[in-house]
Amino acid sequence: xxxxxxxxxxxxxxxxxxxxxxxxxxxxxxxxxxxxxxxxxxxxxxxxxxxxxxxxxxxxxxxxxxxxxxxxxxxxxxxxxxxxxxxxxxxxxxxxxxxxxxxxxxxxxxxxxxxxxxxxxxxxxxxxxxxxxxxxxxxxxxxxxxxxxxxxxxxxxxxxxxxxxxxxxxxxxxxxxxxxxxxxxxxxxxxxxxxxxxxxxxxxxxxxxxxxxxxxxxxxxxxxxxxxxxxxxxxxxxxxxxxxxxxxxxxxxxxxxxxxxxxxxxxxxxxxxxxxxxxxxxxxxxxxxxxxxxxxxxxxxxxxxxxxxxxxxxxxxx
Numbered sequence: 565x566x567x568x569x570x571x572x573x574x575x576x577x578x579x580x581x582x583x584x585x586x587x588x589x590x591x592x593x594x595x596x597x598x599x600x601x602x603x604x605x606x607x608x609x610x611x612x613x614x615x616x617x618x619x620x621x622x623x624x625x626x627x628x629x630x631x632x633x634x635x636x637x638x639x640x641x642x643x644x645x646x647x648x649x650x651x652x653x654x655x656x657x658x659x660x661x662x663x664x665x666x667x668x669x670x671x672x673x674x675x676x677x678x679x680x681x682x683x684x685x686x687x688x689x690x691x692x693x694x695x696x697x698x699x700x701x702x703x704x705x706x707x708x709x710x711x712x713x714x715x716x717x718x719x720x721x722x723x724x725x726x727x728x729x730x731x732x733x734x735x736x737x738x739x740x741x742x743x744x745x746x747x748x749x750x751x752x753x754x755x756x757x758x759x760x761x762x763x764x765x766x767x768x769x770x771x772x773x774x775x776x777x778x779x780x781x782x783x784x785x786x787x788x789x790x791x792x793x794x795x796x797x798x799x800x801x802x803x804x805x806x807x808x809x810x811x812x813x814x815x816x817x818x819x820x821x822x823x824x825x826x827x828x829x830x831x832x833x834x835x836x837x838x839x840x841x842x843x844x845x846x847x848x849x850x851x852x853x854x855x856x857x858x859x860x861x862x863x864x865x866x867x868x869x870x871x872x873x874x875x876x877x878x879x880x881x882x
Contacts, residue, residue, distance in 0.1 A: 567592050570824070571600035575607045580825050582781050589821040590773040594813055601820035601851030604827050613880040614790075614830050614854035615871065616668035616702065617661040621686065622648045626674040628741045630729075631803035632766055632796060635674040648673070648682040651689040655696075658689075662697035664868045665882060666857065669693065670702035670725060676742065677706040687719040694720025702762060707742065707750050713757045723790065724754040725762040731778035734771045751786060763788045764832065767818050768796035768810040776818050780825040791829050792856065793819060795836025812840045816850045823851025830854040843871070848878060 565588040570578075580586060589597070623646050626635045658669045671686055678686065683705070690701055703716050704725035713724070728747050729735060735744040751761050763786065765779050783791055795815050798807050815836065822831050832854035837844040843866040844852070857871045866874065872882060 567596045567600045597820045598850035601823035617666045617858040618670045621671040622673040630739045654689040658693040662699040668700040672704040690719035723760040729765040731775035734775045762790035764792035766794040792832040792834040794834040820850045
């Protein structure tokens with residue numbers, strides 16, 4: 565496989581499909597793969613980078629059994645537990661991030677879905693955020709109904725986040741309280757109602773490279789414009805507490821492969837940047853062009869100002 569020729573073909577409009585033999589991504593020279601992914605990013609996306617920040621709106625006591633998650637009640641972690649945050653806290657935090665030049669802000673909540681009173685509270689907060697801040701709003705509240713989505717849309721939310729997490733094959737190995745189809749149905753409902761969708765997953769949970777390839781293809785088939793890639797940070801008390809973290813090379817190979825398969829998407833670095841040198845600097849030369857950032861996050865190693873400075877020094881513009 566001549567990876568440079570393939571990159572050029574993708575720049576010229578080729579789309580990689582599920583029925584093709586794409587296993588070469590697992591073994592092709594990593595440096596060449598990253599260079600090809602970077603050329604695709606430059607040609608089709610330019611040098612802009614997208615920053616988003618999140619706040620954990622409700623923490624802990626989640627009844628879902630996702631093996632990676634510290635907030636699941638099925639695990640015994642030291643995660644802080646609290647009910648839905650006061651709207652004033654959410655509104656203030658959004659303004660702080662908007663003032664720092666972040667492009668997108670999301671409230672994330674643990675649990676299968678929001679209770680009605682919490683949905684009403686967060687919709688009130690979103691309305692104030694939308695009115696008073698120059699920032700795009702994203703929401704991540706689980707498996708919602710059509711009525712719930714309509715309420716979010718009327719409150720100013722334009723993007724919905726729902727990770728597919730892994731491949732269809734591997735999903736039952738990481739969660740049994742909801743299904744891969746539940747995820748797909750939520751994504752398709754959000755799309756039908758006019759939301760852009762942010763969806764990606766987690767690597768480093770013992771899955772095969774084939775599973776990562778399948779996830780990338782599924783997101784391409786769903787035409788997802790924003791794809792967060794999380795590298796598992798093993799958390800004490802979860803099923804995966806003793807799993808060996810991924811190497812930087814494994815993470816870079818996955819990011820580059822995702823860029824080849826999703827050439828115009830925002831490939832967004834999420835959890836696990838701290839597993840790479842310089843907070844993932846090489847990843848932005850391997851196809852990534854977006855990241856989660858924030859002063860309260862511990863998974864990147866950088867705060868907002870440090871991320872902005874690093875990216876500008878690399879030639880990106882915000």
